[in-house]
Amino acid sequence: MYATPRIEVRDLSMAYGDFIVQRGLDFTVNKGDIFVVMGGNGCGKTTLMRALVGLQRPVAGSVLYSGEDFWNAAEEEQQRLKRRLGILFQGGALWSSLTLAENVALPIAEYTGLPPARVDEIVAFKLALVGLAGCEDLYPAELSGGMKKRAGLARAMALDPDILVIDEPSSGLDPLTARRLDELIMELRDSLGTTFVVVTHELASILTIGNNSIYLDSDSHTMIATGHPQDALKNGHPKVRHFLTRGGTT
Amino acid sequence: MRGAAAWQLDLRPGDADSSGTLFISLGGRWRIDQGLPAPETLNDSLDASVRRVRFEAEQLADWDSGLLSFVAGIGRSCTERGIAIDDSGLPPGARRLLAMAAAVPEQRLAGRPVGPQDPFAQVGEATLEFFRGAPQMLAFLGEVVMSLLRLISGRARFRTRDLWLEIEEVGPRALPIVSVISFLVGLILAYLGADQLMLVGAQIFIADLVAIGMVREVGALMTGIIIAGRTGAAFAAQLGTMQVNEEIDAYNVLGISAIDFLVLPRILALMLMVPLLTLYSGFIGMLAGLLVSVTIFDIGVFEYYTETLRALEFKQFAVGLSKGTVYGAMIAFAGCLRGMQCGRSAEAVGHAATSAVVTAILLITIAASIMTIVYYQLGI
Numbered sequence: 001m002y003a004t005p006r007i008e009v010r011d012l013s014m015a016y017g018d019f020i021v022q023r024g025l026d027f028t029v030n031k032g033d034i035f036v037v038m039g040g041n042g043c044g045k046t047t048l049m050r051a052l053v054g055l056q057r058p059v060a061g062s063v064l065y066s067g068e069d070f071w072n073a074a075e076e077e078q079q080r081l082k083r084r085l086g087i088l089f090q091g092g093a094l095w096s097s098l099t100l101a102e103n104v105a106l107p108i109a110e111y112t113g114l115p116p117a118r119v120d121e122i123v124a125f126k127l128a129l130v131g132l133a134g135c136e137d138l139y140p141a142e143l144s145g146g147m148k149k150r151a152g153l154a155r156a157m158a159l160d161p162d163i164l165v166i167d168e169p170s171s172g173l174d175p176l177t178a179r180r181l182d183e184l185i186m187e188l189r190d191s192l193g194t195t196f197v198v199v200t201h202e203l204a205s206i207l208t209i210g211n212n213s214i215y216l217d218s219d220s221h222t223m224i225a226t227g228h229p230q231d232a233l234k235n236g237h238p239k240v241r242h243f244l245t246r247g248g249t250t
Numbered sequence: 251m252r253g254a255a256a257w258q259l260d261l262r263p264g265d266a267d268s269s270g271t272l273f274i275s276l277g278g279r280w281r282i283d284q285g286l287p288a289p290e291t292l293n294d295s296l297d298a299s300v301r302r303v304r305f306e307a308e309q310l311a312d313w314d315s316g317l318l319s320f321v322a323g324i325g326r327s328c329t330e331r332g333i334a335i336d337d338s339g340l341p342p343g344a345r346r347l348l349a350m351a352a353a354v355p356e357q358r359l360a361g362r363p364v365g366p367q368d369p370f371a372q373v374g375e376a377t378l379e380f381f382r383g384a385p386q387m388l389a390f391l392g393e394v395v396m397s398l399l400r401l402i403s404g405r406a407r408f409r410t411r412d413l414w415l416e417i418e419e420v421g422p423r424a425l426p427i428v429s430v431i432s433f434l435v436g437l438i439l440a441y442l443g444a445d446q447l448m449l450v451g452a453q454i455f456i457a458d459l460v461a462i463g464m465v466r467e468v469g470a471l472m473t474g475i476i477i478a479g480r481t482g483a484a485f486a487a488q489l490g491t492m493q494v495n496e497e498i499d500a501y502n503v504l505g506i507s508a509i510d511f512l513v514l515p516r517i518l519a520l521m522l523m524v525p526l527l528t529l530y531s532g533f534i535g536m537l538a539g540l541l542v543s544v545t546i547f548d549i550g551v552f553e554y555y556t557e558t559l560r561a562l563e564f565k566q567f568a569v570g571l572s573k574g575t576v577y578g579a580m581i582a583f584a585g586c587l588r589g590m591q592c593g594r595s596a597e598a599v600g601h602a603a604t605s606a607v608v609t610a611i612l613l614i615t616i617a618a619s620i621m622t623i624v625y626y627q628l629g630i
Contacts, residue, residue: 050499053503054502055499055502082503082504082505083504085503089496089499090496091495093495093500094495094497094500095497096492096497097412106504107506155500
């Protein structure tokens with residue numbers, strides 16, 4: 001018997017004014033998947049992410065979380081569904097007026113009602129998990145790009161969400177840090193059963209961590225491939241193979 | 251001979267039997283710091299008799315993108331006229347770069363639409379834009395009111411530290427500039443009044459004029475305009491930068507109301523501090539009036555003091571404080587509105603800050619007019 005998929009996207013279209021970014025997107029993300037959204041620059045990956053997490057209303061289609069339609073749900077229902085999501089934005093999007101510890105603590109304090117001492121322990125643990133132990137009192141402006149990204153991940157997983165949506169996890173990270181992040185993602189999937197949607201064009205990440213994917217094409221404004229990235233590499237659409245081999249195939 | 255320091259360009263039509271080939275030979279230094287020719291200068295030579303262009307570069311000493319853009323420009327002219335190009339005479343590096351630049355065709359992306367250039371059309375566009383903004387403004391007002399109601403019912407959440415930080419920023423730190431402006435405005439009021447009151451020998455009423463003027467109207471107005479420029483713009487820039495950094499999105503995604511968390515403390519801070527600054531401004535204005543009256547117009551300190559006390563009734567303070575509170579709310583509203591509407595670029599943040607000040611001053615002026623008329627009708 002199949003469990004209800006974590007995320008189902010049905011015939012989703014997104015647009016800015018009259019300009020259609022992507023249309024007819026159709027895919028399913030199951031529990032424990034690391035689902036990779038691939039595509040070249042400007043193909044609409046981030047726009048898709050914004051439609052998934054409730055920041056930008058799509059012009060058509062639906063996004064279902066465990067069978068519940070997000071965009072047709074009432075406000076409170078949407079809030080409840082969003083609470084099961086964690087998002088890591090491209091630039092980290094840390095709250096600049098708060099320290100790292102406060103950044104991670106805010107969602108926990110907001111939703112769990114735990115006493116401050118317990119919150120602090122959780123915060124310290126999350127920061128240690130992303131390799132930022134001891135940086136609790138730094139402000140985001142004092143961090144390097146890679147540290148911001150890792151701190152953003154610590155905040156995204158503050159509430160142990162079912163689904164973590166990550167926009168460009170490894171862009172701007174050195175290869176070793178990027179690999180550590182990939183390992184962390186896989187470990188979280190294995191240990192906590194977290195489902196990941198990862199928007200990326202980092203080939204090493206795509207092929208290492210992804211077990212399902214779609215490829216968004218910027219010419220036809222729709223998805224031209226779906227499935228395991230390794231399969232896509234071996235016998236996928238020529239454009240996808242071209243992408244996954246950095247233009248090595250023609 | 252100008253030496254190898256400058257570029258040389260020679261056009262040589264081929265022989266009659268060489269099927270209309272134009273030889274373009276390039277010599278010397280073709281670098282962008284050498285003052286290069288425009289490719290269009292060759293347009294006259296590319297007439298109907300030319301069917302093929304061939305570049306020659308035996309005399310070429312040195313080149314950079316100056317040469318490349320010149321050759322590419324000629325290439326475009328030739329393509330338009332259906333003339334074949336033979337660049338095999340160019341250095342291999344230059345040919346490879348030219349081929350690379352030509353490899354990806356020009357892209358037509360949905361860029362910013364070009365607006366109408368006719369001034370009347372621009373005025374029309376701007377007017378339409380203003381009215382299109384009205385629903386957004388009302389929606390934001392609605393959210394702010396909802397947030398205030400949540401605050402009253404004890405369900406709005408923000409950090410009190412933020413409120414205190416804003417209060418410090420708006421209050422004590424604004425004192426110097428408010429002092430200077432209020433003192434000078436009080437001075438101007440005193441002189442203005444003295445000029446007229448001297449005619450009827452009633453200089454003592456300078457005290458009434460300055461006291462009522464400053465406490466009731468001018469103190470609030472001056473404070474409002476100073477705070478709009480100082481704090482309203484800062485609010486827009488802060489929230490705008492947060493918008494650029496996706497910080498506001500991060501609040502929304504977590505289901506934490508950015509209005510409660512960011513806008514509410516700012517509005518409260520201004521609603522608390524602008525009336526206090528208004529009082530302070532009135533006091534400083536009266537001091538300036540006193541100074542002018544005593545030193546220039548020979549009015550006694552005690553005389554001025556008692557006349558001021560006589561003139562000031564509680565209702566004058568009530569009017570001034572109510573105006574200060576309303577202006578404070580307007581400034582914070584305008585600043586936060588423009589900040590939250592900010593686009594995702596550095597330019598947009600600057601625009602948000604400017605727009606916040608303009609909106610705040612507009613709102614203040616409208617509110618001032620309405621309140622003055624209403625208070626007059628009510629006889630306050």
